[in-house]
Amino acid sequence: MRLQRLQINGDRIEVAAPSHWTLLEVLRYRLGLTGSKQGCDKGDCGACTVLIDGKPVLACLTLSALCEEREITTIEGLLPAHLRSGGTGPDPVQDAFDRCGALQCGFCQPGMMLSARALLNENPAPSRAEIKDALAGNLCRCTGYTQIVQAVELVVAEAAGSEPEPPAWAPNANPWKNGCAKNGHEEPPARATDNGEGA
Amino acid sequence: MLRLPKFELENPTTVAEAVALLARHGDDAQVIAGGTDLVPNMKHELFTPDVVVSLAGIAELRGVCVRDDGTVCIGAMTTLDDVAASEPVRARALAVTQAAALIAGPQLRRMGTLGGNVMLDTRCQWYNQTHFWRQALGFCLKKDGTLCHVVEGGGKCVAAASNDTAPALMTVGAVLVFHGPDGPREVPIDDLWHPDGIYNKKVRGELLTEVRIPPRADDGTRLLGAYGKLRERGSIDFPLFGVAVRLDVDANDTIQDADLCSVALQARPVRLKKMAELLRGVTLGSDAFQDAVATCAAQAAKQCRPLANVPGDADYRHAMVPVYVRRTLLAAAAGSGPVHHI
Incomplete structure (x- = not known):
C-alpha cells in the first residue's frame, strides 16, 4: 500500500493503493470512476482505454503507481475538458456518437470516444483509413464499426463546415445534412462529474 | 476479472540502479518495460515475482540517435510507435519500422517498447492462458507441468518466438547492448537465441539497454526491405507467421x-x-527475378514447418508460408509493404 498522487481529469487526487494495482483498478475500485470499462483485462479489447498525457493507452495494463506526475483523462473528463476549453454542450465526439447511433450496448464507447478524441486533437482532418487505424485497438461487438467511423467523420465535417458524406443506408437523403436537428441536449452542469473525492 | 499477484514495485532512475536491483533480487525480480506482455502474463500467473523493476523512470533508455560512424542506436525503452515513425531507423532498416508498425494495436504500440519486443517471452496457445485454464489441462512443459500438448510425447518445449521486430533486426545484423554487474557488453542478435521454448535467450540477469543497427558497407548498394505478417485480425494479434526481407541492390538494380x-x-x-x-x-x-522469387517461396515452404503452438491452423499457416515469402519479396523489390492481408 502506498500513497499515490495522481492527476485525473484535471483534479489532483491522493489515493492509497497497493503497488500491484493497475490504473483501471484504482479508477474503478478506489475512485468510483467506472466509465473506464473492465473488458478482457489483458490488453485485447480496448474498453479500458484512457488518455495519459493526451495519448490513448490501456489502463488494465498500466500500473497505477507508475502514473504519478502524468496527466490522466478518463471518459468522465471528456465533457469537463470540453467545457473548460470554452465549448458548450457535450464534446462533439460524444454528440456525433449519439446522433449517428454509433453504439448499441455501449461497453466499448468510453474507450472508442477517447481514441477518437485523441486522434482529432492530433489530426483534425483524418482520412477514413486514418480513423480506422486509430480505432483499431478498440473492439466493438455490436455496431460493425460503420456508424462509429461515420460519427468521427461527422465531427470532422462539421468542424470544417463542410457537408458530411451521407451514410450508405441513406445516399440520397443525407441525414447529417445542414446540421440536421442536433439532439436537444440540455446544457450540462458546469461540472458534470466532480469526481475528485473518491468513491 | 484478472488481478495481478502481489509484488513490490521498484522504480529506479538510472541503468546502474536497475542493474543493482536485478543483481540483489536475482530470480525473484522481473523487469517491466511497457508491460503489455508481462502484465497479462503475471495476471495469468505465468510469472509471480516478488519484485518488479520498472524501467519507466530511466530517461537514458528512450530515443533514437545516429552516431558519427552511422550506427543507429535505439534505446530499449523507445516505444514501438516511436520506432515505427523513426526516420533514421526507416532509412537503415525498412523491415524494422514496418514490423514495429504491425505489432498489436495503437494503444499497445504506444506502451510496448522495442526492448520488450526483442526480449518477449515465447508464446503457445497452451501456455498463454489463465491459471484455471492451464490447471484444467494438467499444465504444460513450459510452466508447472511435464506434458507437451503440441508435440505428443515431446520432451522439449516448442513455444514460438512471436516478436515481429526480431527477424527484421536479424536481417540488418543488429547488435544488442546488455548491462550486467560487470558493465556493458555487446551481443549480436543472432547469438541471443537458443531453440528452447521455456527460455529462448542465452542472456539471463542482464538488462537490455540499446539496440544498435551497424552502418552499411560503403559499396554503392542501396537497401530494400519489407516485413510480411500473417495474423487473424488487422490489429492486436501476435504473428501466425512473419517474414522479414532485406535486399541490397546495386545501381543496375541487380x-x-x-x-x-x-x-x-x-x-x-x-x-x-x-x-x-x-x-x-x-x-x-x-x-x-520472378523465377527466383518463386524458387525462394518453394524453398521457404520446405524449411518452415508451423506447429500447433500458436493459434491458427498449422496446415493453413504452412500454406501461407510461400505466399507471404513471395509477396514480401515482391513488396521489398517494389519499395512497398508491409504485407498483411487485412
Missing part, C-alpha cells in the same frame, strides 16, 4: 546480397537458408 528471416514457427526466430544464393546476381523486374 541484387548483391539478400537475407530473409522468419518468426512464429519455433522457439527462436530463424534465418531462411539458401535465399542469398538464389537471389544474388538477379536483376529486379526481370523474368529471372
Whole structure:
C-alpha cells in the first residue's frame, strides 16, 4: 500500500493503493470512476482505454503507481475538458456518437470516444483509413464499426463546415445534412462529474 | 476479472540502479518495460515475482540517435510507435519500422517498447492462458507441468518466438547492448537465441539497454526491405507467421546480397537458408527475378514447418508460408509493404 498522487481529469487526487494495482483498478475500485470499462483485462479489447498525457493507452495494463506526475483523462473528463476549453454542450465526439447511433450496448464507447478524441486533437482532418487505424485497438461487438467511423467523420465535417458524406443506408437523403436537428441536449452542469473525492 | 499477484514495485532512475536491483533480487525480480506482455502474463500467473523493476523512470533508455560512424542506436525503452515513425531507423532498416508498425494495436504500440519486443517471452496457445485454464489441462512443459500438448510425447518445449521486430533486426545484423554487474557488453542478435521454448535467450540477469543497427558497407548498394505478417485480425494479434526481407541492390538494380528471416514457427526466430544464393546476381523486374522469387517461396515452404503452438491452423499457416515469402519479396523489390492481408 502506498500513497499515490495522481492527476485525473484535471483534479489532483491522493489515493492509497497497493503497488500491484493497475490504473483501471484504482479508477474503478478506489475512485468510483467506472466509465473506464473492465473488458478482457489483458490488453485485447480496448474498453479500458484512457488518455495519459493526451495519448490513448490501456489502463488494465498500466500500473497505477507508475502514473504519478502524468496527466490522466478518463471518459468522465471528456465533457469537463470540453467545457473548460470554452465549448458548450457535450464534446462533439460524444454528440456525433449519439446522433449517428454509433453504439448499441455501449461497453466499448468510453474507450472508442477517447481514441477518437485523441486522434482529432492530433489530426483534425483524418482520412477514413486514418480513423480506422486509430480505432483499431478498440473492439466493438455490436455496431460493425460503420456508424462509429461515420460519427468521427461527422465531427470532422462539421468542424470544417463542410457537408458530411451521407451514410450508405441513406445516399440520397443525407441525414447529417445542414446540421440536421442536433439532439436537444440540455446544457450540462458546469461540472458534470466532480469526481475528485473518491468513491 | 484478472488481478495481478502481489509484488513490490521498484522504480529506479538510472541503468546502474536497475542493474543493482536485478543483481540483489536475482530470480525473484522481473523487469517491466511497457508491460503489455508481462502484465497479462503475471495476471495469468505465468510469472509471480516478488519484485518488479520498472524501467519507466530511466530517461537514458528512450530515443533514437545516429552516431558519427552511422550506427543507429535505439534505446530499449523507445516505444514501438516511436520506432515505427523513426526516420533514421526507416532509412537503415525498412523491415524494422514496418514490423514495429504491425505489432498489436495503437494503444499497445504506444506502451510496448522495442526492448520488450526483442526480449518477449515465447508464446503457445497452451501456455498463454489463465491459471484455471492451464490447471484444467494438467499444465504444460513450459510452466508447472511435464506434458507437451503440441508435440505428443515431446520432451522439449516448442513455444514460438512471436516478436515481429526480431527477424527484421536479424536481417540488418543488429547488435544488442546488455548491462550486467560487470558493465556493458555487446551481443549480436543472432547469438541471443537458443531453440528452447521455456527460455529462448542465452542472456539471463542482464538488462537490455540499446539496440544498435551497424552502418552499411560503403559499396554503392542501396537497401530494400519489407516485413510480411500473417495474423487473424488487422490489429492486436501476435504473428501466425512473419517474414522479414532485406535486399541490397546495386545501381543496375541487380541484387548483391539478400537475407530473409522468419518468426512464429519455433522457439527462436530463424534465418531462411539458401535465399542469398538464389537471389544474388538477379536483376529486379526481370523474368529471372520472378523465377527466383518463386524458387525462394518453394524453398521457404520446405524449411518452415508451423506447429500447433500458436493459434491458427498449422496446415493453413504452412500454406501461407510461400505466399507471404513471395509477396514480401515482391513488396521489398517494389519499395512497398508491409504485407498483411487485412
